[in-house]
Amino acid sequence: MSNVxxxxxxxxxxxxxxxxxxxxxxxxxxxxxxxxxxxxxFVEVPEAxxxxxxxxxxxxxxxxxxxxxxxxxxxxxxxxxxxxLAAQPDLVNSQPYGAGWLWRLKPAAGALxxxxxxxxxxxxxxxxxxxx
Amino acid sequence: xxxxxxxxxxxxxxxRGAEDQWPQDPGEAALADxxxxxxxxxxxxxxxxxxxxxxRHFTRLSQLNFSIDTHFYPLGSCTMKxxxxxxxxxxxxxxxxxxxxxxxESSGQGFLECMHELQEMLKEVTGMRGxxxxxxxxxxxxxxxxxxxxxxxxxxxxxxxNEIIVPxxxxxxxxxxxxxxxxxxxxxxxxxxxDVDLAALKAAVGPKTAGIMLTNPSTLxxxxxxxxxxxxxxxxxxxxxxxxxxxxxxxxxxxxxxxMGFDVIHMNLHKTFSTPHGGGGPGAGAxxxxxxxxxxxxxxxxxxxxxxxxxxDESDLPQTxxxxxxxxxxxxxxxxxxxxxxxxxxxxMRRVGEFATLNANYLLRRLTEAGFDAAYxxxxxxxxxILTLKRQARxxxxxxxxxxxxxxxxxxxxxxTYFPLLVPECLLIEPTxxxxxxxxxxxxxxMSQILKEASEEPGRVxxxxxxxxxxxxxxxxxxxxxxLTWKPTAPS
Numbered sequence: 001m002s003n004v005x006x007x008x009x010x011x012x013x014x015x016x017x018x019x020x021x022x023x024x025x026x027x028x029x030x031x032x033x034x035x036x037x038x039x040x041x042f043v044e045v046p047e048a049x050x051x052x053x054x055x056x057x058x059x060x061x062x063x064x065x066x067x068x069x070x071x072x073x074x075x076x077x078x079x080x081x082x083x084x085l086a087a088q089p090d091l092v093n094s095q096p097y098g099a100g101w102l103w104r105l106k107p108a109a110g111a112l113x114x115x116x117x118x119x120x121x122x123x124x125x126x127x128x129x130x131x132x
Numbered sequence: 133x134x135x136x137x138x139x140x141x142x143x144x145x146x147x148r149g150a151e152d153q154w155p156q157d158p159g160e161a162a163l164a165d166x167x168x169x170x171x172x173x174x175x176x177x178x179x180x181x182x183x184x185x186x187x188r189h190f191t192r193l194s195q196l197n198f199s200i201d202t203h204f205y206p207l208g209s210c211t212m213k214x215x216x217x218x219x220x221x222x223x224x225x226x227x228x229x230x231x232x233x234x235x236x237e238s239s240g241q242g243f244l245e246c247m248h249e250l251q252e253m254l255k256e257v258t259g260m261r262g263x264x265x266x267x268x269x270x271x272x273x274x275x276x277x278x279x280x281x282x283x284x285x286x287x288x289x290x291x292x293x294n295e296i297i298v299p300x301x302x303x304x305x306x307x308x309x310x311x312x313x314x315x316x317x318x319x320x321x322x323x324x325x326x327d328v329d330l331a332a333l334k335a336a337v338g339p340k341t342a343g344i345m346l347t348n349p350s351t352l353x354x355x356x357x358x359x360x361x362x363x364x365x366x367x368x369x370x371x372x373x374x375x376x377x378x379x380x381x382x383x384x385x386x387x388x389x390x391x392m393g394f395d396v397i398h399m400n401l402h403k404t405f406s407t408p409h410g411g412g413g414p415g416a417g418a419x420x421x422x423x424x425x426x427x428x429x430x431x432x433x434x435x436x437x438x439x440x441x442x443x444x445d446e447s448d449l450p451q452t453x454x455x456x457x458x459x460x461x462x463x464x465x466x467x468x469x470x471x472x473x474x475x476x477x478x479x480x481m482r483r484v485g486e487f488a489t490l491n492a493n494y495l496l497r498r499l500t501e502a503g504f505d506a507a508y509x510x511x512x513x514x515x516x517x518i519l520t521l522k523r524q525a526r527x528x529x530x531x532x533x534x535x536x537x538x539x540x541x542x543x544x545x546x547x548x549t550y551f552p553l554l555v556p557e558c559l560l561i562e563p564t565x566x567x568x569x570x571x572x573x574x575x576x577x578x579m580s581q582i583l584k585e586a587s588e589e590p591g592r593v594x595x596x597x598x599x600x601x602x603x604x605x606x607x608x609x610x611x612x613x614x615x616l617t618w619k620p621t622a623p624s
Contacts, residue, residue, distance in 0.1 A: 036556065041611035064607045065533075065550040089612070131526075 002032040002127065005097055010123035011073050016097065017117060020104075024079060028101040029061060029070055029092060032127055037063040040089040045081030045103050052078060052105070054115055059102045061092060074115050076107040136601035137192045139618050144179040153183075196601060198545045199410070204571050206495075208516045208548040208560025209303070209351060211381045211403035212410065215468070218475060219406065223467040233459040237442050244441035247460070248434040250418075250470040257473075257481060258380075258397055259390025260420030264429045266461040270378065273398025273417025274309040274345075279453045280396055280421065280428040281343045281372050282313055287428075287451060293342040293370065299328045300554060301350035303376045315342055322554075326352040326508050328362055337369035347376035348392065349383070349514035351552045352507070353492070353560065363393025372396065372424070380404045381564070382489055382515035385482030395422045404484075405469035414462040416469065427451040432460050487565035488515040495563050495572050502580045507555045516562035518555050525557045530586040530593050532557040537604060538585070538596035542578035 004010070009017040014033035018026040034040070042062040052058055057069035058078070081103045085091060092100035118126065163171070181189070198205065205212040222228075231243055251263040267273040278296065285293040296310035297318045307317045320332040328346070344366050348356040356362065363373055375389040375397035381404045389397045401416040402409035409415060421429060431452045432443040443460070446452055476484065496517045500506050507518035521532040536546035536559065548560035563572055586593050595604060 039608040041608055064611055066553050068553075 002030070002035055003097070004030070004032075004120050004124050004127070006120045008097070008120065009073075009117035010120070010126075011071070011117065012126055013071055015070060015073050017073050018097075018101075023107075025074070025076070025105045025107060026101050027070075027073065027103055027105060028096055030123075031096045033061075033068075034093050034096045034100070037061060037068065038065050039063055040092050042067075043082075043085040043089040043092060043102070045083075045085060046078045048078055048080050050078045052076065054111065061089075061102075070102060072105065073117060074105070074107050075111040076105045079104040079106055137189065137196060140179045140181065140186070140189050141618065143181050143185050143189065146180060148180045148182055150183050198540075203543060203545050204563075204567060204575060205410075205545040206547050206561045206563050206575065207545060208353070208518075208562040209378060209551070210410070210548070211378075211400070211515075211562060211564060212545075213381070213403075213406055213564035214566035215406050215408050216472065216475065219468040219471040220408075222471045223464055228463075228467055231463075233463070237440075241441055243463070244434050244443075246470050247466060248436060248441050250466060250473070251434060253470075253473050254399060254418055254420060257384065257388070258377075258399065258420045259388030260394075260397060261390075261423050262426045262429055262433070263418055263420045264431070264433045265416065265418045265466055266430050266432065266455070266457050267398065267417040267419055268457050268462055269402075269413060269415035270398060270400040270417045271305050271309065272456060273400075273419050274305060274374075274376065275312060276417075276419045276430050276453065276456055277374050277396040277398050278309050278313040278315065278343075278345075280419075280425045280430075281374065282315070283428045283451065283453050284372065284425055285342055290370070293340055295340045296342055296374075297333065297336050297344040297366070297371070299344075299346060299350070301326060301328075301352045301552065302345055303347045303351055303378045304551065306345040306347075306374075306376060310345065322350070322352070326350060326354040326511060327356055327358050330358055330361060330365070333362060333365055337365060337371060339370065341366065341369050341371035343372040343374050343395075345374040345376060347379050348389075349379045349516075351379075351560075352554070353513050353515075353517040354508055354511045355382075355514055359392045367393065377404065379515065382485060384485040384488075385478065386485045390420075390422060396420070396425050401465060401469040406472045407465045407468040414465050416462050416465040418461075418466075428453050430454060430456045434460075484565050485515075488563075489513070491563040491565060491567060491572060492516055492561075494569070495561065495576070498572070498576045499561075499579060502576055503583055504579065507558060515564070516560060518552070519559045519561065520555050521557040521559065524583070524586060528586045528590055530590050532559050534586075534593045534596065535559065535579070535582055538582045538593045539578060540597040541599045542581070544575055544578060 014030045016028050016030050020026055040061055040063050044060040046058045052072040052075060054072055054075045056072050058072045059070040061068050061070060082101050200212055200214055231240055247265060254263045267276045285291060294315050295318050296315040297320055298306045299320050299322055301322045310317050318336050320336050321329045323329050348359055350356055366373055372395040373393055375394040377397055377399040380399060384404060397420045399418045401407050401418055427449060428451055429449060431445045431449055434441055435444040492513045492515050496506060496513045499519060504519045505523055507520045521535060525531045532549050536549045539546050550558060551560055582593055
């Protein structure tokens with residue numbers, strides 16, 4: 001069973017969202033997503049300063065099986081992409097919730113109120129539904 | 133067991149070679165026109181081997197190939213059917229081979245007639261109004277098709293239409309083509325039965341819609357049952373319908389894209405019309421259009437004037453999207469497709485669609501009886517179908533890729549793996565109409581045997597292949613540290 005930390009928020013498209021102390025967000029793909037993709041060989045992260053809409057494709061994770069877009073869960077401004085992933089895409093596989101984060105985002109004013117993010121229990125249900 | 137073949141440089145011995153067969157030294161005078169900075173300072177470092185060594189090296193390499201002529205090749209979405217030798221033989225007639233593309237039309241009437249008939253046959257079998265043969269491959273044909281859609285909207289002063297709708301069951305190249313042509317891609321979902329989600333389509337169309345790109349049957353190996361409704365929705369919104377010909381083999385002679393409402397189509401002649409492929413080209417991606425796009429066809433196309441044939445160019449089609457290739461496309465490939473179609477005839481083409489579908493459904497039924505899961509069990513297969521090995525991956529820890537690698541040991545080229553992306557742990561299997569029942573049965577036996585191994589002796593499957601010149605390759609490392617250049621090791 002894949003790891004779903006209780007303190008994070010999730011999307012149905014398998015992104016996780018961590019709220020940092022200063023109110024900015026850290027975003028990555030879940031343990032389930034990295035496992036389904038297999039060993040990553042290439043990760044493209046957004047550049048700092050880019051303004052993104054909710055649902056906009058922001059990053060690309062590519063394995064030997066497939067290339068997938070990763071979507072912005074909420075609108076805002078990209079503060080940083082994880083530069084380490086260019087040389088070490090496997091960090092997304094080994095530490096999806098840690099060193100394998102993809103980008104940090106400053107949410108637009110009121111943006112968080114308008115989107116529905118899942119708690120750990122609800123995301124777990126999404127995974128169970130997909131397994132059948 | 134076949135041995136891995138060394139790189140030819142590794143056979144090199146200084147001074148060895150067939151010097152008498154080298155081209156004559158042209159002499160200094162012949163080189164006088166070459167500026168000094170463009171001349172080589174040193175001769176190229178070519179391998180130095182005898183003729184026999186060179187012949188053996190390349191013969192051994194050719195024997196390591198999996199090809200249609202040697203193996204069953206059920207690579208889904210690729211239509212790896214047998215290429216009848218007669219097509220090759222006639223296309224290699226010296227009168228065709230030696231014809232120069234700049235030769236005057238008057239001396240190439242026979243060739244032009246063949247190309248004209250090919251255009252006419254392709255129009256007839258697809259239900260379109262015009263055909264151009266110049267695109268060099270499927271993706272090139274797609275580019276031509278979407279470029280024509282854009283040209284059509286621009287010619288009507290409707291240039292704001294820049295969105296191409298692509299269902300998630302569409303062919304993988306479609307979003308790339310739309311992007312190449314400067315359009316934005318809007319992806320829409322398919323429902324649990326594999327049909328386009330009509331509510332999502334209705335919500336997606338509007339004044340920005342340039343068109344929709346679909347293949348039918350779709351990449352899920354099922355026929356899009358709502359196609360008439362899809363055409364109505366897109367046309368009413370002012371968009372056009374693009375048919376990706378990747379899966380034309382399934383419906384050849386049975387249903388025509390033109391009759392389904394499509395405005396433009398590309399045909400992978402190297403799939404459906406049996407010209408050689410799998411080696412990276414040359415290919416042919418002819419395009420067909422309905423009434424609305426006729427003025428925009430790429431040039432040249434072959435026209436008929438009185439009793440003769442001639443190239444139609446920009447002066448005949450002033451609104452053309454232009455030229456897409458040198459001359460008129462890959463003549464040798466087009467000739468092979470022409471001969472194939474002449475050999476089949478109208479009746480034969482209907483049998484292609486029927487037997488391709490029959491073979492796929494037979495194989496699907498036998499594999500599900502052998503314990504495999506169909507991705508769309510409630511649907512009849514088209515010319516191809518998808519198995520999902522999700523259950524085997526979960527229960528036995530043996531993946532679709534492991535099955536694919538183990539199939540090589542059993543003498544079968546693997547099906548397409550992990551495509552389409554919608555279906556987890558999938559194998560996309562397309563037997564084509566040219567395989568016998570005995571071959572299909574042998575494939576089922578191999579798959580059943582691998583399934584048995586997966587539960588009794590999984591290591592045998594997960595470490596496959598065992599009988600190939602190379603074992604399981606580290607594809608992750610190959611992708612991360614791509615190195616395509618052979619470098620000599622320093623002599624010890």
